[in-house]
Each structure stands twice: as structure tokens, then as C-alpha cells.
Amino acid sequence: MEDTVAQGAPVELLRTALPDGVVVTDPAVVEGYRHDWSRLPDAGWPVAVVRAESAAHVQTAVRWAAEHRVPVTVRGAGTSLAGGATAVDGCLLLSTERMTAIEIDPVDRTAVVGPGALNAAVKDAAAAHGLWYPPDPGSFRISSIGGNVATNAGGICCVKYGVTTDYVQGIDVVLADGRLITLGGRTVKDVAGLPLLKLFVGSEGTLGVITRVVLRLVPQPHPAGTLVAYFDTPRDAARAVVAMGSRVRPSMLELMDSASINAVEDLRAMGLDRDAGALLVGQSDAPGGARAGELAVMTECCEAAGATTVFATDDPVEGDLFLEARRAVGPAIEVRGAALHEDICVPVHQLPTAMARIEEIAATFQVEIPVFAHAGDGNLHPVIVHRPGDEEGRARALQAFDAVLQVALECGGTITGEHGVGRTKRAALLDQLDADVMDVGRRVRSALDPLGILNPGVLW
Amino acid sequence: MEDTVAQGAPVELLRTALPDGVVVTDPAVVEGYRHDWSRLPDAGWPVAVVRAESAAHVQTAVRWAAEHRVPVTVRGAGTSLAGGATAVDGCLLLSTERMTAIEIDPVDRTAVVGPGALNAAVKDAAAAHGLWYPPDPGSFRISSIGGNVATNAGGICCVKYGVTTDYVQGIDVVLADGRLITLGGRTVKDVAGLPLLKLFVGSEGTLGVITRVVLRLVPQPHPAGTLVAYFDTPRDAARAVVAMGSRVRPSMLELMDSASINAVEDLRAMGLDRDAGALLVGQSDAPGGARAGELAVMTECCEAAGATTVFATDDPVEGDLFLEARRAVGPAIEVRGAALHEDICVPVHQLPTAMARIEEIAATFQVEIPVFAHAGDGNLHPVIVHRPGDEEGRARALQAFDAVLQVALECGGTITGEHGVGRTKRAALLDQLDADVMDVGRRVRSALDPLGILNPGVLW
Known part of the structure; x- marks a missing residue:
């Protein structure tokens, strides 16, 4: 453009x-x-x-x-x-960083939010009224609601509580010609006209600029109990994930591979088992005694899948430690070098295949690819690490990046589960979406931005 | 057209x-x-x-x-x-009535369904694998998944479990020029490209013809306990609904006004209190002992809002009786004459105002307007009853119909929460959506159906 x-x-x-x-x-x-x-x-x-x-x-x-x-x-x-x-x-x-207003309506259970407000600030404002804004991308402390809505951001809680679009009741958006429109608003349900609101959530800034968001809030969740399980292989862990899925609804189900575990331990010794092939960290926030019941089912699934160690705790402090270990993966990988972040999502039963293929790719291109995953959703974050300034290494990393995207497609999955296409996955988008789907997308984008001035280079 | x-x-x-x-x-x-x-x-x-x-x-x-x-x-x-x-x-x-195939994948927890399959058939097929397809429009026994997806149908479970779009992972759709495209598919999360899948869900057949749907399934819910509360006025019942909303997540929260209660009793004596101003029927499907806890909170909210009788039961048979009473409202109203079905949705705090205004409209136009509501969502179904063949009566009913739509807008709500605009609310759509939003809708519709052959007269 x-x-x-x-x-x-x-x-x-x-x-x-x-x-x-x-x-x-x-x-x-x-x-x-x-x-x-x-x-x-x-x-x-x-x-x-x-x-x-x-x-x-x-x-x-x-x-x-x-x-x-x-x-x-x-x-x-x-x-x-x-x-x-x-x-x-x-x-x-x-x-939009300066548009940070947050207004909570505890009766209708909504937050009316400027696009620059941080996700964490919305959570805090809601919590002050006993309410909760669930979506929690890894960046929730530093990312803005406007960006979250533009990318339909996911996070750790999605496995039970869904993604950003599930909580957007309304938006104000400035169109490519400068007109300001309001879509949706104060009601929980609204099917009047085409579902344009949903079209904007996840459109990556290509259809308009979001200037206000009405978010749906829910009551605070119950305290969570935590399950931790080590496995010899990611395949075993993935089998446990599949087994749980049809029996309970964990509020979190995260997986770290051996490289992720070791990256975290390298950064800060947290007592994780460096020899394990995979670590599964799950939570249940079922109320009262049901929490113990869900954790028991999750434990059973892990044991049946060959877990080497399983440990469940109702102590929130202990649970938070493992959640922190999981959240430390990002920073732990960042310090190892420059990073190319992947975000593929596959059908849950394909998790083991995808992880095996990624290991092969790491070997082929001689790069380090730690993988962590929102395992309950089949959403994997392989991170391709390379040395900053090493041009040849970066070239190999880019090849590995493309190869991982192809793995997603081979597994019947998608090149991006929650980060968006942005600029880094434009080429691969053409591999995922066939020519007719691309044509429909182009028609819609042109209908709303005929001059092509909004976020050129993003998506396609 | x-x-x-x-x-x-x-x-x-x-x-x-x-x-x-x-x-x-x-x-x-x-x-x-x-x-x-x-x-x-x-x-x-x-x-x-x-x-x-x-x-x-x-x-x-x-x-x-x-x-x-x-x-x-x-x-x-x-x-x-x-x-x-x-x-x-x-x-x-x-x-699409003949396209009724249903294929359950218990591992990825999806149902791949023809558009003609009935909602109830999908629920049954999922249940055979211990899984659940939550959306339950009033018509679930007789309506098809294709229609449910085309209208983004809601239902009784929405208050906790959301609407149809929340469970649609993928669709095949035939475009206005006959091309067949696939959007979404086997992964729980997918943000690759514009969110076109969501654009089609609720587009009322104006953008394409859905030929296959991939639905997300979840584990079966826990058994529900039921709460029944009578109030002197709908206003009191609405206050109870608002109070519950920030403390618990009922799996059902339905309201019947006096006219609905009496219509049901007229059809079939079920022992409902004909003198009550409103009846609230709620359920909690929280697991184990937590169910009693949620019902206790709901009871407390009803009593604080001035309920004249509150009754909670863990007996599923007894609970089902009240659910049947609620489900009988539709048939009970149908036998009273010809019916114009409304489907307005207002911010929850506006429930009492909306109900009071509807009573005034019934008096003004001398028509009967029983109201039942998915109260937890602020979604009201006033039904305007008139005598078949009475042209003057039908004219008054149509005036009342329009007046009720205006009440929705005065309350900051929408003319349709879950039924769609169809043909009956086309005129009112122009009152709800401003000219710029209509322009965006028209651009999108024209971009996908330049000849205007798909469902002309629907939406606009």
C-alpha cells in the first residue's frame, strides 16, 4: 500500500x-x-x-x-x-494511550472504557465493585483494552471463560472517513441488524479506530485450587488434557515443555523439575467442595495419562507460585535472545503431534524453540529464540517460524489463536484462507476503507 | 427489492x-x-x-x-x-430441512451438523457422549441449527451460558454467487483474518446460505436446583434480578407477569398463584453443595426485594414442573388468539420501567400483552394478542407492537434480543440504528450480495 x-x-x-x-x-x-x-x-x-x-x-x-x-x-x-x-x-x-477513562456500572454490570485503559486497570476497577472482567492475555498488566478488542485477545482463562469478543457489548468506532458510529451498547443481547460489532472485534484496526468500549462484567470467580503434574513427554500431558476436557471445566490448563521449564529455572530457581518432559498447571475455580472434586478428576486424568508426579493444592499462595512460574516463561525466554513469538492453535487432539513436529523443526533449523501452551484450547506459543545481531541465525529462525505456521495448518489448525496476523503472518494467511475467503475479506475491508488508509500492511 | x-x-x-x-x-x-x-x-x-x-x-x-x-x-x-x-x-x-447430519467428535468436543438438524437432536447426540450443546431457544425442539445460527438464537440458558455465536466454531456457507467457503473450523480459538465467521452468525440469511456448522460442546451441566418466587409487582421481581446478578450466576432466571401466569393457568391448571403480580423462576447448576449456597443467595435477594412467597427445591422433578410452567407460556398465549411476538432487550436495571410502559400500552390500545422474560438478560417477550379476523383489532395490535419497540429504544435497549429483525421490525431498525450504521451495514451486504438476491425484505 x-x-x-x-x-x-x-x-x-x-x-x-x-x-x-x-x-x-x-x-x-x-x-x-x-x-x-x-x-x-x-x-x-x-x-x-x-x-x-x-x-x-x-x-x-x-x-x-x-x-x-x-x-x-x-x-x-x-x-x-x-x-x-x-x-x-x-x-x-x-x-489511543491517553484515552484511559473507566466507568463501572455495578447494576448493569458493565465497564465503559477508553481504548487506552489497561486490561489490569479494568480488572481492578471491576473488582472494587465485586465484579470481574475475565479476559487475561499474558500482557494484561501492560496491554490496553483497545488493543485487546482489536485483536480479540485471549489468555489463560479462555479455557473456561472465553475470549475478548465474548465480553464486548458495545463499541464506538471512527470509520476510515472520520465518521463516528456506535455499535451495540448497554444490553447483554442484541441482534438488530448485521452483527457489525463482532466484525470489528479482532479486525486489527483495519476497519476503524475504536474509541470507547462497553465491556460485560461477571461476578468475581471463586478461589481456585491448583493442580501440578509432571510428565515424561508432552504427548502424555496432552492426553491428560484431552481426557479432562469432557469431564470438567478447568479455569486454567497450561502446559510448559522441557525447554520452557528450564528457561524459567535459568532465570530464577523456582524448584521446577528440570528433567521433566512437560509440566501441566491447571486450576479449578468450582465453588465450595466441588473444587476438590474437579481437582480429583483432573488428578485422575493425569495419573491415567502417565504423570510422574501429581500434586494438588487448595492453598492459594502455593497455587500462585506455580501460576507465577507459568507467567515467568515469557520473560525467561526474552532474556535468552531475540524472540519470534508464535501463536498457533490446533484441535486439542493434535497437541502432541504439533509439539513433536515443533521439536523436529528446532532440530532441523538448529534453533531453540521453547513451547508453552494454553493447552485446554490447543493454543501453543512456540517461541523461536535467536542471537540478536546474528543475521544468519535470524534467517534460520525466520525459516523455523514459517515451518511452525505450516505445522498448524497440517494439524487442521490456525496460524494465530489470539495474537492476530499483524505483519508477521501475512504470507501464511494466504496458506490458511483460500482465495474465495480472502476475496470476501477484501470486499469487506474495501467496503469500509475504500482508500486503504487504515493499518496498511496489517492482515494483508 | x-x-x-x-x-x-x-x-x-x-x-x-x-x-x-x-x-x-x-x-x-x-x-x-x-x-x-x-x-x-x-x-x-x-x-x-x-x-x-x-x-x-x-x-x-x-x-x-x-x-x-x-x-x-x-x-x-x-x-x-x-x-x-x-x-x-x-x-x-x-x-435446508433435509440436511440433518450430526457427527459428534468427543475428543475435540465438537458437533459437525447440517443446517437442517434440529437443536434438540444436536443436544441429544451430544448427551450420548456426555457432552452438552447449551443454546436453548424456546423453539429448541422444533427449530433448526441453520436457523439458530442465522439468527444468533438465544434462550433460557443464555444468562449463564451465552448465545449461539458463542458456540459456533466454524461454518460452510454458500455465497450469493454460488461459491462455497469455509470459515473457522476445528480450533476453539482462531483470529486469522477478519472475523468473518462472526459476521455470518446472526446475518439472517442475507449474506449467504449456511450448509454446515461446527459447534463447540462442553461437559454436561450439573443437576440444577430451582427457586420460585412470587411478587406483588414486576418491579419487585426486577429488583431481585438486579441484586442477584452481581453475586451469583444463575443458570436460568425467568420472569412471568400476571397475564402470563393467568394464561398458563387458563390453559392447564398448574397451581400457579393467579393473584401474583409476577413470578420469578430461577435455577442454579453450581456443583455439589454450592448449589444450595447459590439458591440461598437468590432466596435472600428475592426476600429483600419484597417477595410474597419464596420456595427453593433441589428435587429435579419439582423444579421441572416450574420450568414446564414457564415453557407453557408460549402455547398458552397462542391459544388466546393471533399473536405478535416481541423480543425487546433492555439494560437489566430498566426491566421495571419497560414492564410498566408495556402495561400502559396494553391499556392505551386495548390489547392483551402478556409478558414473559429472560429476566437475567433484560430480554422481554411481550406478546400482543388479538382476535383472528378482527381487522380493527389487528390494526390496534400493530400499533401496540410499534409502541413496544419504541419502549425498548427509550430504555436504551434493542428492538430484538434473539429473534432477529426479519420482516416485522424493519421499520423500527431505522429508529434504532443511525444512518451511518445503516450505511455500514448496507455496504457490507452489497459487498457480499451485489445483486441483492439473498433474503430480500429481511433486515432492510
Whole structure:
């Protein structure tokens, strides 16, 4: 979409149309907005950054961009692992980070939230009213609701509580021509007209810029009990996962492979078993005595699948330790080098096959690929680690990255379960979706953004 | 869209392209396909009915319709209460009733289902593997999965378990030009590309014809305990509903007003209190001892809201009796005369206001309007009863129908929570959605069906 980049976009016109401080062109500041967490080496330079404080600012910015054919890269907190918020050259970088309002309605059980509000802040605000916003991507402490909605973010709780789209009751969104529309709103159920609300959740900023979100809240969950099980192989762990799925509804069911376990131990000794082939950490938040019952079923499934050690605890402090070990995998891998984050999702019964294939790929391309997974959903996060600055190593890592995406497809799965396509999986999207589906997607995108100014380079 | 109706559509061409018995033009048979449950007096005459047995038949039929500019009315089991499957003059009536295959995968916990399979048949097939398909519209024994998906049907369990879209993992759909595409599939999570799957669920047959559905299944729920509470006024009952919502997650929370209670008793004496202003029937399916705990909280909320009688039971037989009373409301109202079915949804705190306004409307237009509600979701089903054949009475009923839709909007709600817009709420849709939202909807619909042949007259 480079042809849409205006040479010499009249930034001064935009600056005068918005309050002081909203439009930024200082290169030192702009530099901080070029990259997201995918740290793509080919991130471009924006002509300006707009730090919108209101939907009206977003409208002004998008109208200016449409008039002058300037591509718009939309950014929440910039935590995309798929390049979804990476700047393209000559773009207007539109940040919603300052739109952080959160308003809880305890009677209708909703949170009305600015797109820049952090997921964790919404959780905290809801908790103050005894309510809960379930979606919990790994980044929940640092990622924004706007980004969560734009990517239909998942997380650890999905196995029981679903993904972001299940909690979005309404949005305000600025269209590619600057019009502001409201979709959905205050009711739990609403089927009036085409399901446009759902079309925007997960559209990765390609159809509009979200300026307000109405989130559905639920009562706080009951305290969780935790199960920890070691296995000789990921295959055994996966069998336990499949067996549990038709008998209980764990509130969490996470898997770490041997490389992940060792990465965590390398970072900080937590007493994990370095010799295990896989570690399964599950939780049940069933109320009262039923929790012990669910943990007993989960234990039984692990033992039947050949677990070498199984341990269940009702002590929340002890349980949190294992949850922390799981949450430490990301940081533990980050310190080992540059990382390419995968997010494939396969039918649950294909978990062992996918993990075996990933091991082969690691060997073939001589790269390290620790894998952790939201196992209950078949959602795997292989992370391909390479040495920063080693160009040959990066080339091998990129080949391994592509090979893992193909594994997802061979297993009847998807190249992305919750991170989005962004920029890093564009090519593979064409392998997953056939030409007719791509055609439908292109028709919809063109119908809403005929100039192609919104997030060019994202999705396709 | 009358201008798309072809005069003298070459039905013989279609007949020769499909196996014997698939294309029907016998008026006595066609007559049975003109109406759905809304029984609209202006139902048209199809030029032919296609009883498709496969996706290939659907493709052939749609290609023929596109070539000859024949409008297509799509029909599952014909149980729409909104005129969504009512024939238009000169249409091809495309029925999926014969596509009833059901295949359960107990490992991945999915049901792969033909659009003509009945909801109840899917539930039964899942139950044979210890699994559960939760969505339960009032019509679940007689409505098809295709129709459920096309309308994003709700039901009684939504308050805890969500609506149809939450359980649709994948669909096959024939587009307006006859191409067959697959969206989603075997994985629980999938964010690759635009969320087109979600766009089709609830699109009321205007974007394509669904030929296969992959449904997500969950473990069977625990047995439910039942709470029954009588109140002097719907307002008191609504206060109890609001109070429960932030403390427990009932698996059912249904409300009947005085007129509904009496309609049921008129049909069949069940011992309901005819003098009560409202009856609340709730259930908890929390496991083990937690069920009693939830019922205790629900009881407490009812008593605090001024319930005159509260009664909780763990006996499933006794509980089922009250559930049957609730399910009898529909039939009980049907026998009182012709019925216009409403399906408004309001923010939960607006329940009492909406019910008071509906009482006023009944008085103003001198019509009977029993109301029953999925109270936990704020989803009300006022039913406007009038005497068949009484034209003046029908006119008043239609005025009352429109007035009730306006109440939904005044309360910040929606004209339809789960039935769809169909033909009966087209005019009111323009009151709910502003011009820019309608414009987005029209762009999307035109992008996918440029000839406007799919379900003309439905939605807009």
C-alpha cells in the first residue's frame, strides 16, 4: 500500500486542528512509537504521532489522513507480538494511550472504557465493585483494552471463560472517513441488524479506530485450587488434557515443555523439575467442595495419562507460585535472545503431534524453540529464540517460524489463536484462507476503507 | 427489492440440474413453505421450493437464482417469529430441512451438523457422549441449527451460558454467487483474518446460505436446583434480578407477569398463584453443595426485594414442573388468539420501567400483552394478542407492537434480543440504528450480495 503514502503530508494543518501536545513530530519522541513488542527491524518512520485524548481527536486525525491519503497505524499500548502496531513509513501513528477513562456500572454490570485503559486497570476497577472482567492475555498488566478488542485477545482463562469478543457489548468506532458510529451498547443481547460489532472485534484496526468500549462484567470467580503434574513427554500431558476436557471445566490448563521449564529455572530457581518432559498447571475455580472434586478428576486424568508426579493444592499462595512460574516463561525466554513469538492453535487432539513436529523443526533449523501452551484450547506459543545481531541465525529462525505456521495448518489448525496476523503472518494467511475467503475479506475491508488508509500492511 | 423478481423464471432449467424430488412446484406442497411462525398475511408465492440435500444442491440453486435474478428466501425449520423465513413473491424458497447430519467428535468436543438438524437432536447426540450443546431457544425442539445460527438464537440458558455465536466454531456457507467457503473450523480459538465467521452468525440469511456448522460442546451441566418466587409487582421481581446478578450466576432466571401466569393457568391448571403480580423462576447448576449456597443467595435477594412467597427445591422433578410452567407460556398465549411476538432487550436495571410502559400500552390500545422474560438478560417477550379476523383489532395490535419497540429504544435497549429483525421490525431498525450504521451495514451486504438476491425484505 506504499502508493497511499503522501509525500510531504501537511502535518502543520493537523497540528493547528488539534490542541497543543496532541500532535508530536519530535524524532526522539516519535522513535518511541515506531516499534511494538515484535521489534520488527523494518519498522517505518511516522510523519507524526497523534496522542488522541478524545474520539473527536481521532476523528480529526483520520479525516486529515483520508484527505491527504496518509496511512494510519493505530496503536494502543504497543504490546503486539505480531507487528500489529509497527509503524509504516510516512504514516500517521495514532495512539489511543491517553484515552484511559473507566466507568463501572455495578447494576448493569458493565465497564465503559477508553481504548487506552489497561486490561489490569479494568480488572481492578471491576473488582472494587465485586465484579470481574475475565479476559487475561499474558500482557494484561501492560496491554490496553483497545488493543485487546482489536485483536480479540485471549489468555489463560479462555479455557473456561472465553475470549475478548465474548465480553464486548458495545463499541464506538471512527470509520476510515472520520465518521463516528456506535455499535451495540448497554444490553447483554442484541441482534438488530448485521452483527457489525463482532466484525470489528479482532479486525486489527483495519476497519476503524475504536474509541470507547462497553465491556460485560461477571461476578468475581471463586478461589481456585491448583493442580501440578509432571510428565515424561508432552504427548502424555496432552492426553491428560484431552481426557479432562469432557469431564470438567478447568479455569486454567497450561502446559510448559522441557525447554520452557528450564528457561524459567535459568532465570530464577523456582524448584521446577528440570528433567521433566512437560509440566501441566491447571486450576479449578468450582465453588465450595466441588473444587476438590474437579481437582480429583483432573488428578485422575493425569495419573491415567502417565504423570510422574501429581500434586494438588487448595492453598492459594502455593497455587500462585506455580501460576507465577507459568507467567515467568515469557520473560525467561526474552532474556535468552531475540524472540519470534508464535501463536498457533490446533484441535486439542493434535497437541502432541504439533509439539513433536515443533521439536523436529528446532532440530532441523538448529534453533531453540521453547513451547508453552494454553493447552485446554490447543493454543501453543512456540517461541523461536535467536542471537540478536546474528543475521544468519535470524534467517534460520525466520525459516523455523514459517515451518511452525505450516505445522498448524497440517494439524487442521490456525496460524494465530489470539495474537492476530499483524505483519508477521501475512504470507501464511494466504496458506490458511483460500482465495474465495480472502476475496470476501477484501470486499469487506474495501467496503469500509475504500482508500486503504487504515493499518496498511496489517492482515494483508 | 421487487425489481429483482424475474417474471417467468426458468424453473425447468433448475429442475433438470437437480435430482428428482429436490425441486418442487406443486402448489399444495409450496403452500406449506410460504409462511413461518409469524404467519404474516402478506406472505408471497415462491416460483419453486428447493429441498436441498447437500451443499452442492444449494450452490446449484443459488447460481440459478443469481443468473436469473430470482430472489432467494432461505428457510430452516420455518419457526421464525419475525418473518425471517416468510416467502416473497416470485422467490426461490431454499429449504435446508433435509440436511440433518450430526457427527459428534468427543475428543475435540465438537458437533459437525447440517443446517437442517434440529437443536434438540444436536443436544441429544451430544448427551450420548456426555457432552452438552447449551443454546436453548424456546423453539429448541422444533427449530433448526441453520436457523439458530442465522439468527444468533438465544434462550433460557443464555444468562449463564451465552448465545449461539458463542458456540459456533466454524461454518460452510454458500455465497450469493454460488461459491462455497469455509470459515473457522476445528480450533476453539482462531483470529486469522477478519472475523468473518462472526459476521455470518446472526446475518439472517442475507449474506449467504449456511450448509454446515461446527459447534463447540462442553461437559454436561450439573443437576440444577430451582427457586420460585412470587411478587406483588414486576418491579419487585426486577429488583431481585438486579441484586442477584452481581453475586451469583444463575443458570436460568425467568420472569412471568400476571397475564402470563393467568394464561398458563387458563390453559392447564398448574397451581400457579393467579393473584401474583409476577413470578420469578430461577435455577442454579453450581456443583455439589454450592448449589444450595447459590439458591440461598437468590432466596435472600428475592426476600429483600419484597417477595410474597419464596420456595427453593433441589428435587429435579419439582423444579421441572416450574420450568414446564414457564415453557407453557408460549402455547398458552397462542391459544388466546393471533399473536405478535416481541423480543425487546433492555439494560437489566430498566426491566421495571419497560414492564410498566408495556402495561400502559396494553391499556392505551386495548390489547392483551402478556409478558414473559429472560429476566437475567433484560430480554422481554411481550406478546400482543388479538382476535383472528378482527381487522380493527389487528390494526390496534400493530400499533401496540410499534409502541413496544419504541419502549425498548427509550430504555436504551434493542428492538430484538434473539429473534432477529426479519420482516416485522424493519421499520423500527431505522429508529434504532443511525444512518451511518445503516450505511455500514448496507455496504457490507452489497459487498457480499451485489445483486441483492439473498433474503430480500429481511433486515432492510
